[in-house]
Amino acid sequence: MTDQQLAGKIAVVTGGGRGIGRSIALYLAGAGADIALCSRTSNEIDAVAAEIRALGRRALALPVDVADWAQVESFARAVTDEFDHIDILVNNAGGGFEVGPVAVSDPAGWRETVEINLFGTYHMIRAFLDDIARGGKIINITSGMGLEARPGNSSYNAAKAGAHMLTQCLALEIWDRGIDVNDIIPGLVATTNVDWASDRSSVESVLAEFEGKQPPFAPSERVKHPDELGDLVLWVASMPEGGPTGQSFSLARRPF
Amino acid sequence: MSELSGQVALVTGGGRGIGRSIAIAFARAGADLAVCSRTQSELDEVAEKVQAEGANCLTGIVDVTDRAAVERFRDDLIQRYERVDILVNNAGGGLERGVVAESDPDRWRRTVEVNLFGTYLFSRALLEHIPDGGKIINVSSGMGLKAANQSSAYNVAKAGVHMFTECLANELWPRGIDVNNLIPGPVATSTFNRDAPGQRTPTEEIITKFADEPPPQFPKFERVKHPDEVGELALYMATRPRGGPTGQTFSLARRPL
Amino acid sequence: MPQRSLDGQVVVVTGAGRGVGRSIARLFAAEGADIAICARTASQLDPVAEELRAGGTRVVSRIVDITEWDQVEAFAAEVAAEFDSVDILINNAAAGADTDPIADSDPLAWAKTVTTNVIGPYFVSRAFISHLSEGARVVNFGSGNGHKAVAERSAYGVGKAGLSMLTKCMAIELWDRGIEVNEFIPGPTATVMLPWATHLDDEEEIARQFGGLPSPENPSERAKTPAEAAEHVLWLATRPAGGPTGQLYSLMRRPV
Numbered sequence: 224m225t226d227q228q229l230a231g232k233i234a235v236v237t238g239g240g241r242g243i244g245r246s247i248a249l250y251l252a253g254a255g256a257d258i259a260l261c262s263r264t265s266n267e268i269d270a271v272a273a274e275i276r277a278l279g280r281r282a283l284a285l286p287v288d289v290a291d292w293a294q295v296e297s298f299a300r301a302v303t304d305e306f307d308h309i310d311i312l313v314n315n316a317g318g319g320f321e322v323g324p325v326a327v328s329d330p331a332g333w334r335e336t337v338e339i340n341l342f343g344t345y346h347m348i349r350a351f352l353d354d355i356a357r358g359g360k361i362i363n364i365t366s367g368m369g370l371e372a373r374p375g376n377s378s379y380n381a382a383k384a385g386a387h388m389l390t391q392c393l394a395l396e397i398w399d400r401g402i403d404v405n406d407i408i409p410g411l412v413a414t415t416n417v418d419w420a421s422d423r424s425s426v427e428s429v430l431a432e433f434e435g436k437q438p439p440f441a442p443s444e445r446v447k448h449p450d451e452l453g454d455l456v457l458w459v460a461s462m463p464e465g466g467p468t469g470q471s472f473s474l475a476r477r478p479f
Numbered sequence: 480m481s482e483l484s485g486q487v488a489l490v491t492g493g494g495r496g497i498g499r500s501i502a503i504a505f506a507r508a509g510a511d512l513a514v515c516s517r518t519q520s521e522l523d524e525v526a527e528k529v530q531a532e533g534a535n536c537l538t539g540i541v542d543v544t545d546r547a548a549v550e551r552f553r554d555d556l557i558q559r560y561e562r563v564d565i566l567v568n569n570a571g572g573g574l575e576r577g578v579v580a581e582s583d584p585d586r587w588r589r590t591v592e593v594n595l596f597g598t599y600l601f602s603r604a605l606l607e608h609i610p611d612g613g614k615i616i617n618v619s620s621g622m623g624l625k626a627a628n629q630s631s632a633y634n635v636a637k638a639g640v641h642m643f644t645e646c647l648a649n650e651l652w653p654r655g656i657d658v659n660n661l662i663p664g665p666v667a668t669s670t671f672n673r674d675a676p677g678q679r680t681p682t683e684e685i686i687t688k689f690a691d692e693p694p695p696q697f698p699k700f701e702r703v704k705h706p707d708e709v710g711e712l713a714l715y716m717a718t719r720p721r722g723g724p725t726g727q728t729f730s731l732a733r734r735p736l
Numbered sequence: 737m738p739q740r741s742l743d744g745q746v747v748v749v750t751g752a753g754r755g756v757g758r759s760i761a762r763l764f765a766a767e768g769a770d771i772a773i774c775a776r777t778a779s780q781l782d783p784v785a786e787e788l789r790a791g792g793t794r795v796v797s798r799i800v801d802i803t804e805w806d807q808v809e810a811f812a813a814e815v816a817a818e819f820d821s822v823d824i825l826i827n828n829a830a831a832g833a834d835t836d837p838i839a840d841s842d843p844l845a846w847a848k849t850v851t852t853n854v855i856g857p858y859f860v861s862r863a864f865i866s867h868l869s870e871g872a873r874v875v876n877f878g879s880g881n882g883h884k885a886v887a888e889r890s891a892y893g894v895g896k897a898g899l900s901m902l903t904k905c906m907a908i909e910l911w912d913r914g915i916e917v918n919e920f921i922p923g924p925t926a927t928v929m930l931p932w933a934t935h936l937d938d939e940e941e942i943a944r945q946f947g948g949l950p951s952p953e954n955p956s957e958r959a960k961t962p963a964e965a966a967e968h969v970l971w972l973a974t975r976p977a978g979g980p981t982g983q984l985y986s987l988m989r990r991p992v
Contacts, residue, residue: 292584324650325599326606330546333599341635342588345579349587352580372645372726381595384642385635389579391626391991392634396578398956398989410980443911445978458971465948465958467923469626469991471984476911478904478982625884626991735885 228461230255233306237289237347238316240267242414242426243364243449247313250453251460252280259302259309261287262316281306289316289343290335292350299350308354311460314344314386315364318416319379333378340382345389357401358464362456363390365406365471367440370479387471394469403468405459410475411438411446441477482718484509487560491543491601492570494521495679496668497618497709499528501567504710505717506534513556513563515541516570535559543570543597544589546604553604562608565717568598568640569618572670573633587632594636598643611655612721616713617644619660619728624736627696641728648726657725659716664732665693665703682706701733740768741974746819748772750802750860751829753780754939755927756877759966760826765793767970772815772822774800775829794818802829802856803848805863812863821869824973827857827876827899832929833892846891853895858902871914873973876903878919878984883992900984907982916979920972921986922965924957933959956989 234251238244239260245267248258252275260268265286272282283305287298302309317340321332344363355361368376369383387406394404413420413429419439422428426449433446451474459472488505492498494516502514506529514525514536522538529536537559539552556563571594575586598617609615622630623637641660648658665671667685674680682705689703708731716729730736747764751757753775765771765788773788775781778799785797796818800807815822831852834841857876868874881889882896899919906917924930926939926947933942943961951957965987972985986992 292588325603325647326650328603330600330603333603334596337591337595337639341591341639345587345631345635346584348579349582349584369642372642372649374646374649377599377643377646377650380646381599381639381643385591385595385639388623388626388635388638389631392628392631393579394989394991395626395628395956396580396631403989408983441908443908443981447978465960465989467987468956468989470986470988473983474980475983476907476916476978476981478907 227255229311232256232310233259233308234311234313234460235259235302235309235347235351236313236315237287237343238262239271239284240264242416243409243412243452244313244315245271246449246453247315247456249274249278250450250457251311252278252282254457254461255280256311257281257306259283259285259306261285261289261298263288289346290338292346295346295350299354302351303354308356309351309359310356311360311362312347312351312355313362313364313456314347316343317364319376319418321378322376322418324375325377328378336378337382337385340379341385341389344386348389348393352397355402359402360460360462361393361402361404362459363404363406364452365390365408367408367410367473367475367477367479370408391469398468401464403462403464403466405467405470405472407452407456407459408471408473408475409452410473411440411444412449412452413446414449443476445476447474481509483565483714486510486564487513487562488565488567488717489513489556489563489601489605490567490569491515491541491597494518494525496670497663497666497706498567498569499525500706500710501569501713503528503532504707504714505565506532506536508714508718509534510565511535511560513537513539513552513560515539515543515552517542543600544592546600549600549604553608557608562610563605564610564612565614565616566601566605566609567616567618567713568601570597571618571636571640573630575632576630578629579631582632590632591636591639594633595639595643598640602647609656613656614717614719615647615651615656615658616661616716617658619644619662621662621664621730621732621734621736645726652725655721657719657721657723659724659726660728661709661713661716662728662730662732662736663704663709664730665689665697665701666706666709667703668706671703698734704731740766741970743768745769745823746772746815746821747824747826748815748822748864749826749828750774750800750856752784753777755929756922756925756962756965756969757826757828758784759962760828760969761788763963763966763970764824765791769824770794770819772796772811772819774798774802774811776801802860803851805859808859808863812867815864816867821872822864822867823869823872825861825864825868825872825874826969826973827860827874829856830877830929831892831895832934833881833889833931835888837888838890841891849891850895850898853892854898854902857899861902861906868913868915871977873975874906874915874917875920875969875973876917878903878921880921880923880986880988880990880992904982911981914977916975916981918972918980918982919984920969921984921988921992922960922968923986923988924951924959925962925965926959927962930959954990958989960987
């Protein structure tokens, strides 16, 4: 396998402005892919697009609210106008917006978590499906929270359970088009979105906080750098046609 | 048959099919009922059956995805009964069928909203009025545990409901409220029969239709059952003692899930 | 000369006389590892040992029935005498899938299949556990049948389900020695274990007739070569410290 195994490929990465999404976009670009990125605001994705161009690849960055079908449809049209088709779709946009027990939850925040994590993933799939080439890959960033219930974050649990199920349903539907659909379970990742760190101003601050310290969820877990996700997604995206589909690839360190 | 006497039960989507059977079974066991759905004529018929068992019945037209409507019905219920002991989140169904590639995004979204948001909104709205010893029963599905290939909206919605039940169980056990999933398996209802809007094929006709074999998406050893069997299971779940199962699944399916 | 990825490492592979076990032994030896292999049949195992030694690899090779504790213990003792510690343990040896419904099953054969597939890997893990280095990797070979019931394959399913649970238990017990334990599901592979090629016993012939072709039972699946499966095992066995543990890595093409 050369280090430009994705040369000539087009990849879409949602939530590509920072953290896991940024790492994924840079790893795919580093392997030769051109990238279309989106997130809700432009500043961060514009900066990542510049990093991608510095690697010699093309980049298209547009602001999109993935929960809004019309915006997603427009985004898909803009991407296919620019690139004609896509090969890899990484549904990474997500996060937990309502944290706390159901009994005191804000229904609007609860709904928003499902909107972004679940409907966002569905919208992107629906909008791009006709334009994914044979041999293409759909990779959904889900979560161990989609496999195992906990108290205090039901919206995120439910949304990720739904996204995990969607991955499997879609795999069963489109295998005969040669498109493989898998999900990624990141485990604990140091990003500025996590709710279990007291200083989440940067990836480095979260890593530093848990250096040599007991991580949340299970003592065996490890807080990792988002680049490890970039590496794993590159691996999955580089598999040959007819590779795994309907499966989960996990960096978690606790059984589910 | 008075195991639920003195108790108040709310059944969403209780106008027909599984919800209706659950409401009547609870009434027979002595509970007072609150039933909501979207069709007045169906609610009237269920209310008659419930009252014929000697129980009270509060009804309301509620779109379970409409938070304000859910909260208004909650207010009516509390004004009438002061509390609710058993919440059955049954409203649901598969509105969007077919492959993702041809799906209608609005109907796909709506399927998830009705099944998942409906369950969440009712739980959220009623929670503070459920006493120690209360029960929440969420109607899940084998489709929420195993993917199929032409029903992703429903698969996804029920996967979410199933997970939500477990989360809620994890949160409410210190309050003595037990939360479990009920998996009916295939049931002879209008929804299952894919009746057109407004059409209501009689239960017995659906049972006869599938007497020899269930529809092709099920293995041959599955059985399309009468909704009253689901009512019996819901009653069993509702009458477990405090500190009984929670975060568990009770299923009438006839295939491993 | 570029450093090979397993230089200086000691790898144990059970069931290495044929199929995926043999492919793993070959691949890992080519990557520079010292190899300890076992199997039940000398006529299969001996040529593999010879082949690896001829390539310059240090090899311990022993005939072992993994359901016999004394034999497993003796194997571990021989490996410990030759090598200081074990860095990678591949529990690959297994009994093939049964084909009778429980009502018609031969009780002793049924019990033997289950014993081979779960007690065998337990005996091997137990015998080697004190010899595993800090940061060692264990890969246990599972099956989709261990996660979802299949009629007329109960012995195989029960054994593999047990092995899946053993994997998770080992993961949560050994993490603080830096030892990572994961389950690997190859999916249908063109070896004598291929369920729809049981009428053939020549692996080359099976690969010729069925390699790359879809499964008659599940149309989205295809039979891969044992060499392809071995590549994935190498990837899994060489994750950096703090990588996945207690997880499932599967090449199946339908949800597990």
